Amino acid sequence: DQQVKQNSPSLSVQEGRISILNCDYTNSMFDYFLWYKKYPAEGPTFLISISSIKDKNEDGRFTVFLNKSAKHLSLHIVPSQPGDSAVYFCAASVGGSYQLTFGKGTKLSVIP
C-alpha cells in the first residue's frame, strides 16, 4: 500500500515557465513533508519542506503548497531552469521525524 503517491512519472516544461509537481498521501498521521531532488549517480538533495500546521512555504524559486483536506501537496518552481532537470521525490513523516516515506518520484525535464 503506497502511502505517498506521485502519479506523474515525468514532466516536461519549457525554460522560464512554471513547473508544478504533485504528490498525494493517504496517511492522515503524516505531519511533515519534504521535497528532494536527485541527479543521476548522486544521493537525493533536500529542497524544501513544510509542516502540517502551514499551507505554504516559499524558498526562492521553490514554493510548496499543502492541502490537508485533500491530502495533497505540490511543488512549484518558477521560473524553471535547465539545471532543475532531475528526479523529484516527495517524502512524508509522522511525528516530524526523519523516518521518511517517499513517493516514486517525478522526472522533470526543463527544455531550453
Add this chain to the structure above:
Amino acid sequence: ETGVTQSPTHLIKTRGQQVTLRCSSQSGHNTVSWYQQALGQGPQFIFQYYREEENGRGNFPPRFSGLQFPNYSSELNVNALELDDSALYLCASSLDWTPSTDTQYFGPGTRLTVL
C-alpha cells in the same frame, strides 16, 4: 558535496551471501538513516540510528541490521541475500532526528546486485 560518503560504490554478491555496506557521516551528525531504493521506486526506510542506538525501523526483516560508531561512521549488514535485495542503498545523516530543525544529507549510495 554533502560530506556523506559511502563504500563501496558498486557490489556484486550471490544469493545467500552476506554483505556489509559502509557510510561515513559528517562530523557531529548524531543521526543516520538507511534507505533501500529499488529500480523505479522511491527510497524505502530501513532503519535509523541516533547516538549509536536504533530508534526506528521500517518494514524490513531482521536479516537487515546496522551499527553506528562513535566516529560518525555506520554499517548496514544484510544476511542471507535474496535476489530482491538488489537495489541502491542510501545512507543519510543529520545533526538531529527531526527535519523541523535540521537538514538531512544523503550519500551517493551503494549499488548492490545479487545474482
